[in-house]
Amino acid sequence: MTVATQGVNRAPRPSSLADVLEIVLDKGIVIDAYVRVAVVGIELLTIDARVVIASVDTYLRFAEAVNRLDLQPTKQVSGLPGMMDEITESSAEQKTKGALSGVKDTAKDVFTSVTGSGSEEEGEQASSKRKEPAKRGSRASKSSASSDEEG
Amino acid sequence: MALHVYGVLRGGTPLPELPETAGVGDSPGEVWSVEYDDLAALVSEIADDYAPTDHDGARHLDVLARLIVETTVLPVRFGTVAPDEDAVRFEVLEPAAAELRSQLRALDGFVELRVDLTFDEQEALRGALAASPELRGLAGQADGDLEQRIGVGEIVTEGVAEWTRQQGEQVAAPLTRLARLSVPLNAGNTLVARLALLVARDRVTEMDEAVRQLRSQLSTVDVEYVGPLPPYDFLDAREPEAERTSRWGW
Structure with a gap:
């Protein structure tokens, strides 16, 4: 970042490893239901728990914030000409829930996926391997679209 | 091996x-x-x-x-x-x-760029409250047991998430204009509006400039800008020709 041609701060990939994993584990073309090709997974049990804890933590934080919030500056409040009157609770709710179940699904999905690819066990593993990619394959057509659609 | x-x-x-x-x-x-x-x-x-x-x-x-x-x-x-x-x-x-x-x-000639707009919590909270009498009615109500506070917090959080989504859409308009396609993504954070943009490779510098301008205009919003990434969020995009036809193909 010394003599950059343009002064734009653009990172080649997300700085957080969680965001990187969200991309590479949840998106991308899935090779489904073949005999010798498989998808091996990372164990991500902790992510599931972390998401639940994080959301409760957020709820409590906002509950407290709205309690503390000084609602006096009504000038400012009424000054915003009701520009978002039509907040649709249902869509927000859907979004949050969708997000949570989406991540859960991923963690579970990943956890149950086949690990290792020992060629010496090729024969006995072949049948179990075949099932796993098939399941992922059925999700694939969806997940290549917007992730918001899932859940 | x-x-x-x-x-x-x-x-x-x-x-x-x-x-x-x-x-x-x-x-x-x-x-x-x-x-x-x-x-x-x-x-x-x-x-x-x-x-x-x-x-x-x-x-x-x-x-x-x-x-x-x-x-x-x-x-x-x-x-x-x-x-x-x-x-x-x-x-x-x-x-x-x-x-x-x-x-x-x-997808020939296109890359994915991502933008995370992180809003200020107080600003988002005020914005969400301004938009909803129901949320304003909850001020001061979160004083019960844990379950009750979580309940209030959940409603407020949803309101803030919706505010963030709408603000994100408005703020990012100069960027989405430069993209062939754009899609909002869930960033897993109530205060972050995340957007994936499908941008022609030869227009990335234009996007860089638009992001630079956005950053200089927004004092309370943090703009994280990432890419180019492979088109992870646009793998179902159709060929540009088909897109054009279908737009008018009614």
């Missing part, structure tokens, strides 16, 4: 210079391409007992991100492994060849 598959690109594409140890695994190796007909898959060697780590996930993305700077590449789901080159040819490329070609055509 087995092979780890990174992505699919057109056959005959010269690969950019990658470090000899760019691959995934404990003893990372060279990345090369296995060709089938007019298609190619990027692979590297892995040990038979390869168990991917989060670090490997980052390496996988780094390889693809290096490629997408210069050429169109379709990312394959991380962790896809094949025993040998023939399995890559006949189980990865051949069965999906028609679809892969169509995806490559549809």
Whole structure:
């Protein structure tokens, strides 16, 4: 970042490893239901728990914030000409829930996926391997679209 | 030895210079391409007992991100492994060849850029309250037991998430205008509006400039700007020609 041609701060990939994993584990073309090709997974049990804890933590934080919030500056409040009157609770709710179940699904999905690819066990593993990619394959057509659609 | 598959690109594409140890695994190796007909898959060697780590996930993305700077590449789901080159040819490329070609055509010359707009919590909270009498009615109500507070917090959080989404859409308008397609993504954070943009490779500098301007205009919003990434969020994009036709094809 010394003599950059343009002064734009653009990172080649997300700085957080969680965001990187969200991309590479949840998106991308899935090779489904073949005999010798498989998808091996990372164990991500902790992510599931972390998401639940994080959301409760957020709820409590906002509950407290709205309690503390000084609602006096009504000038400012009424000054915003009701520009978002039509907040649709249902869509927000859907979004949050969708997000949570989406991540859960991923963690579970990943956890149950086949690990290792020992060629010496090729024969006995072949049948179990075949099932796993098939399941992922059925999700694939969806997940290549917007992730918001899932859940 | 087995092979780890990174992505699919057109056959005959010269690969950019990658470090000899760019691959995934404990003893990372060279990345090369296995060709089938007019298609190619990027692979590297892995040990038979390869168990991917989060670090490997980052390496996988780094390889693809290096490629997408210069050429169109379709990312394959991380962790896809094949025993040998023939399995890559006949189980990865051949069965999906028609679809892969169509995806490559549809995304030719385009990259994905991502923008995270992180809003100020107080501003978001005030905005959400201003927009909703119901939320304003909850002020001072979160004083009961844990369950009650979580309940109030959940409603407020949803209101804030909606505010963030709408603000994000407004604020990012100058960016989405430069993109062929854009899609909001869930950032998993109530205060973050995340957007994926499908942008022509030769318009990335225009986008850079638009982001720079946005940053200088927004004092309370943090703008994280990432890419170019492979078109992860646009793999179902149709060829531009088809897009145009369908728009008027009613």
